[in-house]
Structures are given as structure tokens and as C-alpha cells.
Amino acid sequence: xxxxxxxxxxxxxxxxxxxxxxxxxxxxxxxxxxxxxxxxxxxxxxxxxxxxxxxxxxxxxxxxxxxxxxxxxxxxxxxxxxxxxxxxxxxxxxxxxxxxxxxxxxxxxxxxxxxxxxxxxxxxxxxxxxxxxxxxxxxxxxxxxxxxxxxxxxxxxxxxxxxxxxxxxxxxxxxxxxxxxxxxxxxxxxxxxxxxxxxxxxxxxxxxxxxxxxxxxxxxxxxxxxxxxxxxxxxxxxxxxxxxxxxxxxxxxxxxxxxxxxxxxxxxxxxxxxxxxxxxxxxxxxxxxxxxxxxxxxxxxxxxxxxxxxxxxxxxxxxxxxxxxxxxxxxxxxxxxxxxxxxxxxxxxxxxxxxxxxxxxxxxxxxxxxxxxxxxxxxx
Numbered sequence: 533x534x535x536x537x538x539x540x541x542x543x544x545x546x547x548x549x550x551x552x553x554x555x556x557x558x559x560x561x562x563x564x565x566x567x568x569x570x571x572x573x574x575x576x577x578x579x580x581x582x583x584x585x586x587x588x589x590x591x592x593x594x595x596x597x598x599x600x601x602x603x604x605x606x607x608x609x610x611x612x613x614x615x616x617x618x619x620x621x622x623x624x625x626x627x628x629x630x631x632x633x634x635x636x637x638x639x640x641x642x643x644x645x646x647x648x649x650x651x652x653x654x655x656x657x658x659x660x661x662x663x664x665x666x667x668x669x670x671x672x673x674x675x676x677x678x679x680x681x682x683x684x685x686x687x688x689x690x691x692x693x694x695x696x697x698x699x700x701x702x703x704x705x706x707x708x709x710x711x712x713x714x715x716x717x718x719x720x721x722x723x724x725x726x727x728x729x730x731x732x733x734x735x736x737x738x739x740x741x742x743x744x745x746x747x748x749x750x751x752x753x754x755x756x757x758x759x760x761x762x763x764x765x766x767x768x769x770x771x772x773x774x775x776x777x778x779x780x781x782x783x784x785x786x787x788x789x790x791x792x793x794x795x796x797x798x799x800x801x802x803x804x805x806x807x808x809x810x811x812x813x814x815x816x817x818x819x820x821x822x823x824x825x826x827x828x829x830x831x832x833x834x835x836x837x838x839x840x841x842x843x844x845x846x847x848x849x850x851x852x853x854x855x856x857x858x859x860x861x862x863x864x865x866x867x868x869x870x871x872x873x874x875x876x877x878x879x880x881x882x883x884x885x886x887x888x889x890x891x892x893x894x895x896x897x898x899x900x901x902x903x904x905x906x907x908x909x910x911x912x
Contacts, residue, residue, distance in 0.1 A: 533879050535869075536600035538593060539568040542607040544832075544847075546574035546854035547861055549604035549625070552585035554866040559586045561870065562878035563602070568593045575854040602880065604865050611638055619643035622880060624865060626650055626663070629894055629905055630794040636905055639895040645882060646895045649864070651902070653891040660867035661888070665709045666860040667850045672713030672789065674849040675816040676702070679785045680721060682842055683814045688722020699724045703779050704743070705800060705825065706789035707734040710818055714787050715741045726779055730764060730772070748775030763792045773802055781808045788825035789818045796823040803827045811840030820847045868892075 535558060537550040548571050555565050566588045569579055579589050590596040597603065597616050605625045614635070617623060620643060627648040629636060639646040649663040659665075680687055683700060690697040702718040704711050707729035715738065718725050725743035729735075735745045750768045764772065780786050780801065786809070791797050797819035806815070806828060817826040826843055828835060833845040850857040871888065874881040882896065883889050894902045 533563050533601045534599060535563045535565045535602040535604065536590070536596045537565070537567045537571055537604045538597060538613075539571045540574075540606050541610075544851060545607055546851040547606045547858045548572045548575055548577065549606050549862060549865055550582075550587075551577055551859055551862040552581040552587070553859075554862040555582060555587045556585040557866050558869060561873050561875075563869075564588070566590050566596050566600070568596070572858065575858040577855075577858065602869075606861065608632060608635060611635070614638045614642050614644065617642055617644045621645070622882070623647065624649065624868065627894065629902070633905075633908060636894055636900055640898055640900050643898045644895065645893065645897075647868070647892045648894050649892070651892045651894070652868070653887060655887065658888050658891075661864050661871070663861055663864040666864055667857060668708065668710040668789075669713045670853050670857050670860070671818060671849040672710035672787075673717045674852045675710070675787050675789075675818055676714050676717040676721065676785075678844060678846065678849065678852065679787065679814045679816050682844070683784055684812060685784060687718070700784040701726070701782055702785045702787070703727070703746075703776075703783040704787045704789065705729075705776065706791075706818075707731075707738050708789060708791075711787070711789040712737060712741065714789065715743045718785075719743065723785070726783070728772075728776060728779070730768075746775070746779055748772055763795060764798065769798055769800070773800060773805065776800065777805045777808060780805050781810070783809070783813060785814050785816070787816045787818065790825050791819050791822055797825055799823075799825060799827050801826040806837055806841055806843070807839055809839070809841045813841050815841060815843045816846075816849075817843065818849065820845065 558565050567582055569589050601621055603623045608625055608627050622645045624647045629648045652658050652661050685700055686697055687700045689699040700723045702723040702725045704714050704727040707727050715725055715727055719742045726746050727738045727743045728746040738745045750771055788800055790800055815826055817824050817829040819825045820831045829843045830845050831847045835843040872880050894905060900906045
């Protein structure tokens with residue numbers, strides 16, 4: 533069985549779906565692993581390291597793509613790449629399936645089995661495959677590092693002969709995987725941290741990391757079965773904004789992480805709230821790829837407001853730590869493959885009764901088979 537990993541072509545994407553370590557593990561299973569030259573160059577994995585692990589560096593990427601039984605990549609493929617895949621091939625990547633209905637249809641039309649990393653269920657068994665969590669954790673770390681580099685103040689309290697430097701105040705909105713890592717990172721750097729989340733169940737986690745949990749009475753809130761925050765009503769969002777405005781005004785760094793799975797991110801920090809912040813403060817909006825939490829934020833562009841607040845526009849913070857982002861992402865791919873590997877037949881067994889397969893397999897045998905997206909396709 534041939535596994536091919538093409539180099540990423542999306543602007544700014546520095547990660548790869550394979551490392552020399554995971555390549556060696558896949559080869560040990562019985563796969564023939566091929567990669568495009570330069571696959572890991574942006575994340576500091578050299579071609580020679582892949583070759584030393586047993587990977588074949590291909591001279592003709594188009595031919596390799598067309599011959600592959602299994603294709604791994606980080607970002608979603610182009611329509612041309614989907615059309616080039618052979619019928620029956622298996623494709624694993626982030627697919628953004630809620631917003632890419634045409635792409636799903638093209639996978640089905642090409643008779644390619646497409647797996648979406650976003651849809652891997654958040655269960656104990658699937659934890660090693662949870663690419664969203666592995667990347668969110670690194671993005672949370674990177675958000676603090678990027679903000680610290682721009683705030684022009686020291687984060688920890690310092691006692692000096694010339695006086696005491698007070699710690700930076702960091703406000704983290706959303707205490708999921710990314711938010712908790714941001715809290716932990718800011719704490720390690722010595723900042724004073726406050727955090728808010730609509731899910732009361734995370735309060736103890738926030739406190740255990742040394743942050744103060746900001747309480748805002750929003751009425752009935754909670755989380756989904758998958759652990760995501762439930763979507764708030766417009767009235768609840770207005771209450772949340774009012775409650776957060778005072779905290780934002782006192783903060784040196786504000787990091788927003790609020791995403792609603794499969795929907796546009798809610799606007800939580802309004803222009804009025806930004807206008808109430810002090811000059812020199814920094815906002816990192818970690819939800820920019822899904823619409824953003826901060827009014828006035830621009831994807832891919834850092835904005836300095838009239839009152840001197842910097843709003844970072846980075847849409848893929850995990851790429852700023854691409855070496856480790858690639859390490860854990862490649863391990864997520866390898867864990868998925870290993871889970872479904874048929875040792876006797878030396879092939880992947882697409883067990884449709886397995887809950888992980890049910891959750892992540894989007895197209896198969898010429899059809900959209902995921903219950904959630906098959907219904908959308910039928911309705912359209």
C-alpha cells in the first residue's frame with residue numbers, strides 16, 4: 533500500500549503531515565511511504581532525514597499523487613488534486629467540511645474516501661488522533677508569545693533598584709484547549725491572568741492554572757457532548773460583552789479563543805470595547821479563520837487602532853512553532869492509520885462500525901456517507 537505525502541501549497545502553511553519518526557512507524561506497519569521533495573523544509577525536517585527513515589523522495593509529484601492508495605496532507609486539496617486521485621484512494625486532511633460542500637461533492641464524484649481531521653470524535657480512544665486539540669494547544673502557547681513580543685512591557689513582576697515593575701494583566705476569553713494553554717503559558721511568564729468561559733464546568737481548571745475566573749451571569753449555558761461551548765443567544769452575547777468590557781479595559785493583553793464548531797465565530801470584543809482599552813495593549817484573535825471574535829480584526833494583517841491598541845491578524849499561530857506543530861500533527865495521522873491498520877492484510881480496514889470512522893469518514897464509494905453532511909447534500 534503506497535502512502536504519499538505532498539508538500540503544502542497554501543500560503544503561510546509551514547506544517548507537514550509527516551515526520552521522519554512517523555514515517556518510520558508507518559513503514560514498519562508495511563506501508564510504502566513517499567514524499568514530495570521539500571515536504572518538511574519549512575518545519576525544519578530535511579529530505580535526508582526522511583530518506584534515512586526509509587521514505588522515497590519522488591521525482592514526479594503528479595504521478596505519485598495519481599498512484600497513491602493513501603494521501604496525507606495538512607490543508608484541504610485543490611479540485612485538480614482531488615480529480616487526480618485514483619478511485620478507491622483514501623485522503624486524510626483538514627477539510628473544513630461545514631463550509632466546503634462543493635469539495636465534498638468532488639471527493640464523492642472521484643470515488644475517493646475522504647477523512648476530515650476536524651470530525652474525529654473527542655473520545656478517550658481517539659485522543660491520540662485529535663488534531664484539533666494538538667494544534668489548538670500549540671496555538672494557545674504561540675498566542676501568548678506573539679502578544680508578549682508586541683506589548684513592549686515585561687510580563688512578570690520585577691523588583692529593581694529603580695522601582696517595582698508590576699506584572700502584565702492578561703485576559704483570556706475561552707478556556708478550551710487553546711485558552712487553557714494560553715493561561716498556563718502566561719502564568720509561566722509571570723503575568724497576572726484572568727479568564728472567562730461560558731461553561732461553568734471549566735472554572736476549576738482555570739483556577740488550577742493560577743488564573744482568576746471572571747463570572748458573568750448569562751443564564752443557561754453549557755457545553756456540547758463533544759466538549760465545545762454551546763452557541764449563545766444574542767441577548768447572552770450582549771451580557772457577556774458588557775461584563776468583559778471592564779476587564780478588557782484593565783488588560784495589557786487580551787486573547788480570544790471562542791469558536792462554535794461548524795459555525796461562524798461569535799463577535800465578543802466590539803469596537804467600543806477596543807476603544808476603551810489602553811494604548812499599547814495587544815489583542816490576539818485566535819478565531820480569525822472562522823470569522824473572528826474581535827470587531828475590526830483583519831485576517832493576515834496587524835491593525836493598530838486610533839487609541840493605540842494592536843490587533844494581531846495571524847490566522848495560523850501554530851505555524852509559528854511549525855517544528856512541534858508538525859511533530860504532534862504527524863503523530864495524530866499515524867495514530868489514526870495505526871488504529872485502522874489490518875496487520876494480516878497489510879492494508880487499512882475502513883470499519884464503518886467503528887465510532888471514530890463513523891465520525892471522521894466523509895465520503896466513500898462515490899457518496900457522501902457522513903450522516904451530518906449526507907443530509908445537507910440530499911437537501912441541496
